[in-house]
């Protein structure tokens with residue numbers, strides 16, 4: 001797996017607090033089957049004023065620990081951009097895309113998007129970037145109006161959802177929307193958005209299994225491996241695999257399976 005959304009870099013946002021915690025998180029990611037990650041520290045003016053230089057230094061620091069501990073994982077540079085004025089200029093100036101690609105990870109206030117939100121996304125597209133909405137299922141405007149999310153996707157914006165959302169880590173409404181997003185095919189990536197081992201469980205392995213069992217075994221591969229790989233290689237991102245969704249009513253319960261097996 002490749003995890004495209006992590007707060008792994010120590011001490012520069014509300015994620016990992018120190019290098020030891022970063023190493024512990026990396027070990028947990030590895031045990032879940034993750035081989036590559038993108039480090040995406042928050043960038044919020046006046047709160048987390050992270051620059052390219054700070055991010056590069058922290059990645060270098062973590063990489064030397066990875067070498068020391070011989071951890072089988074690779075880290076790519078990235079950032080989680082908070083939607084605010086002059087963001088495009090800052091993104092260009094500081095080179096804040098994901099893994100040096102044209103893709104950027106963007107978030108906003110959870111309760112309310114800025115008035116010119118669609119326009120900011122469009123301006124990024126005009127500038128040659130492809131925005132990916134971080135944890136789209138957590139935003140109140142989409143919880144209240146699913147068509148709004150469809151509209152955003154139709155504009156060529158990509159969607160990432162958090163593994164933990166599928167299991168109710170952020171409440172019922174978020175879980176419900178995460179499932180709806182999956183069922184309707186409005187998703188391109190699943191990632192952990194890990195902030196620390198004590199905050200929320202990573203749940204990537206569970207998400208992979210959940211998708212294989214409830215949808216189609218190609219779906220977790222696409223959302224947690226192939227699309228992230230394409231992102232890192234700066235290739236176009238594919239949409240959903242065909243016929244991945246099996247209607248609930250066509251699934252057999254264990255009782256029905258036994259009945260059919262014995263043709264009772």
Ligand SMILES: [Fe+2]
Pocket residue numbers: 005007080134193
């Ligand atoms: Fe995040």
